[in-house]
Amino acid sequence: MRALVPEDKLARTIEIIGKISYRELMRFRIGLDGIPNRPPGIGDSAISLVVEAEKNSLLAPDGFHHAQLDAARRAVRGRD
Numbered sequence: 001m002r003a004l005v006p007e008d009k010l011a012r013t014i015e016i017i018g019k020i021s022y023r024e025l026m027r028f029r030i031g032l033d034g035i036p037n038r039p040p041g042i043g044d045s046a047i048s049l050v051v052e053a054e055k056n057s058l059l060a061p062d063g064f065h066h067a068q069l070d071a072a073r074r075a076v077r078g079r080d
Contacts, residue, residue, distance in 0.1 A: 035068075039075065046072030 057063035
């Protein structure tokens with residue numbers, strides 16, 4: 001946490017995080033099954049890290065990574 005939060009906000013951040021229950025935390029889908037629940041929006045950013053075997057998914061217009069980055073690009077510009 002120290003690397004992510006300014007020192008003056010650290011104590012409060014730790015307090016808040018400590019109040020999040022396991023059940024509450026597990027509501028958030030962070031895998032591929034959660035993509036429909038968290039569409040990109042204005043002000044968001046996106047990054048795609050791929051290995052050589054996934055390269056086509058990034059470069060092909062219908063590839064998963066390409067499509068996700070394109071959706072993020074449109075959303076940031078307010079066109080999604």
